[in-house]
Amino acid sequence: MSTFLLEIVTPERKVFAEQVNMIVAKGVQGELGILPNHIPLVTPLKIASVTVKQQGAKDQLVAVNGGFMEVRKDKVVILAESAELPEQIDVERARAAKERAEQRLKDNKQANVDFKRAETSLQRALNRIDVSGRK
Structure with a gap:
């Protein structure tokens, strides 16, 4: 199964940077499911969790508090005001x-x-x- 690089970045640090199979994020226009080779887009994000799906692993959640998501063919960058993994909360x-x-x-x-x-x-x-x- 193909993957893409997901980076979740805040002004202070890089919260997440791994190869993933899919993410689900909540944009201001609604929920977005991003798979490898998705069409490029930039969208503002709501204050909501981002679900990260990786093959062979349990879905992981990241608390993302607003910001923007940039989708490229082989990489997604979430520029968040703040973001935390569950164990950091x-x-x-x-x-x-x-x-x-x-x-x-x-x-x-x-x-x-x-x-x-x-x-x-x-x-x-x-x-x-x-x-x-x-x-």
Whole structure:
């Protein structure tokens, strides 16, 4: 079965760089399944998990918090704002961030609450909790 190189990169580090058979990512237009020799494209990504499929291995999840995906014939690069493998996620910190964001959203009547920022924080926390729970 043919493969392609998947690189997941953040401003701080390279999170993942391996040959894979397929990935499933959530773009802003919907879910994308990428196989070897896919047509080239660039798309923004949602805050969601990316599923990595490798022959003979269990599907692996990566918590990707926004960014862009560039697909080439033999390589996919995900440039993410942040990304974490399940074993890198601090679940307690994610739960605390979720609670803070939910509280801010509940108190959105206050003029000093940045609703969009709180909503994004909640999505990131839920993504991390989901990926860590499905490892």
